[in-house]
Amino acid sequence: MKKAMSLVPLTLVALHGPAWADDVYSQDGYFGAHYSMLSQETDDEDIEPAGLQTRFGVQVNPYVALEGRLGYGIDDDELSEGGLSVNIDPEWLVGAYLKLGLDRRQPVAPYVLLGHSTAKAEVTTEFTVSSLLGSTTFRDSEEVTASDPSYGAGVDVNLSDTAAIYAEWVQLDDDDDFDLTTINLGFISRF
Helix, strand or coil: CHHHHHHHHHHHHHHHHHHHHHHHHCCEEEEEEEEEEEEEECCCCEECCEEEEEEEEEEEECCEEEEEEEEEEEECEEEEECCEEEEEEEEEEEEEEEEEECCCCCCEEEEEEEEEEEEEEEEEEEEEEEECCEEEEEEEEEEEEEEEEEEEEEEEEECCCCEEEEEEEEEEEECCCCEEEEEEEEEEEEC
């Protein structure tokens, strides 16, 4: 009888274990896409190219998610003054983030992002010298990679259990010479 009684708790744990494990390890995956309005801040003015990014992640619990992003530049921007012009053409962006926020199941769910981003762009500088004999243009082009800890904040507006739109601001690179920030507008789909 004692052996039978000691098997009862083990049987209960065995029967309820899978339900408990399913609850603990259930994770919501998601993916999305957004339009990025980049802003490269310089001493005098801002250069504002644009990009498209995809994001994919796992919702660990209603308040915490792990997320990765891949982006591609779709539009360059140029800053000109006198005979000098600087053109920035974003090539790609990659980032990994910890996303912390209010319960994502709420109709409106604000969040913060903490992580790391790396961005690559082609920077072209042209300098034109004019004289009585004509003008001469000097051109230099180089690829620049910026990699820095990143942070941001945003808000998800849930349209349903599986779809949301969002807006966010992210500081991608924070160096002494320039800051790279972005405002993102997009959608996500949960599965």
